[in-house]
Each structure stands twice: as structure tokens, then as C-alpha cells.
Amino acid sequence: MQSRILAPRKRIALVAHDHRKQDLLDWAWYNREALARHELLATGTTGRLLEEKLDRPVQQLLSGPLGGDQQIGALIAEGKVDVLIFFWDPMEAQPHDPDVKALLRLAVTWNIPTACDRATADFIFTSPLMLQEYHCRQQDFSAYLNRRTPRT
Numbered sequence: 001m002q003s004r005i006l007a008p009r010k011r012i013a014l015v016a017h018d019h020r021k022q023d024l025l026d027w028a029w030y031n032r033e034a035l036a037r038h039e040l041l042a043t044g045t046t047g048r049l050l051e052e053k054l055d056r057p058v059q060q061l062l063s064g065p066l067g068g069d070q071q072i073g074a075l076i077a078e079g080k081v082d083v084l085i086f087f088w089d090p091m092e093a094q095p096h097d098p099d100v101k102a103l104l105r106l107a108v109t110w111n112i113p114t115a116c117d118r119a120t121a122d123f124i125f126t127s128p129l130m131l132q133e134y135h136c137r138q139q140d141f142s143a144y145l146n147r148r149t150p151r152t
Contacts, residue, residue, distance in 0.1 A: 006134040010082040013072045014042040014050060015064060015103075020087035021046060025053050027087075027118050034125050041081070043068030069099040073106040082136075084114040085121050111138050 012035070016024035024046065028035060032054050042050055044063030051058040062068040075081045084107045088100060107114045115121035124130065 002138045002140050003135045004079055004138060006082045006136050008037075008132055010038045010130065011080060012038050012040050012083045012085060013075070013081045014040060014046060014058075014085045015069065015072065016046045016087040017064075017089040017092070019089045019092060021049060023118060024085070024087045025049055027085075027121055029053055031121075031125055034130070037131065038083075041072070041075070043072065064099065067099075069103045073099075073103045076103075076106045076110050076112055079110075081112060083124065083130075084112050085124075086114065086116055087118075087121075088116055109139075111136055 014024065014028070028050055035054065036056060039059075040050065040054075040056070041047070041059035041061060043061050044066070047058045047060035051060070061071040072081060072084070076084070084103075086103070086107075104114070104116075106112075113124050115124050
């Protein structure tokens, strides 16, 4: 097993589908003091709404359907996201559903704490690990990366 160190100041990605944006905004307002200790990034409209609501900077990526989910996935793979808060809508099909599934798959692959609902987000944010250095264990993918593939 390998590990990477999550600093006490976490890099938190925030994402919400349209029907869950208000839920995320309410959660963020309730947790504004805790969020102020960390670096925030978010997809498109969600980022703008969070920045206005919290009156603090939020790095804004593209809208989810325009590639924002994939941008966050890339940042996860690069080790530049420590926590994912993704309030997704399980009751409505999304036009970018493959991107959503890819993002969630990457979060699990890279052992990123992920909350898809308010209760889980509350548990993550009330953990003492949020404010301290944490050694995040990760699977060693070197065998996969160094595998031989057949020539065509």
C-alpha cells in the first residue's frame, strides 16, 4: 500500500445537481465556519452560488455537463482533491451520467472521502481528521501501470 498525506487544510470539491443545489447551499451555510478553514473548488453554477452565499473565494471549474465533473476527476487523479462533497440527484437521469459515474469511480479508486448526502457530509466534517494531517492509504497501481499489453 502507498499513502499520500492530506494536510490539515483540505482541498474540498463541491458539486450539486440542479435539484440538490439548494440542499448543498444550506449545508454549506450551516458549515461555513468549518469550510472557511479549507480550500474550496466547485463546478460551474454551484461554485458561483457558493461563493455568493459564503462570501469567500471558490475556485470555479466548468459546469458539470460541460466537463466540470471530468475536471474534478482529473484533479482527484493528480492528488489535488482531498474530499468530495457531491449532492447528486438519484431520482433524475442526468445527461452527463457517464461523467458522474466516472467521477465517483475515481473518488473510490483514489480513496477520497466522499459524501453524496447531507448526513455523510456532516459525519465527515465533524471528524477530528478534518483538521489534522491524515495519511491516506492508497492502492499501489504500479503493476497495472507497468503491465505489458499485446502489440497489434
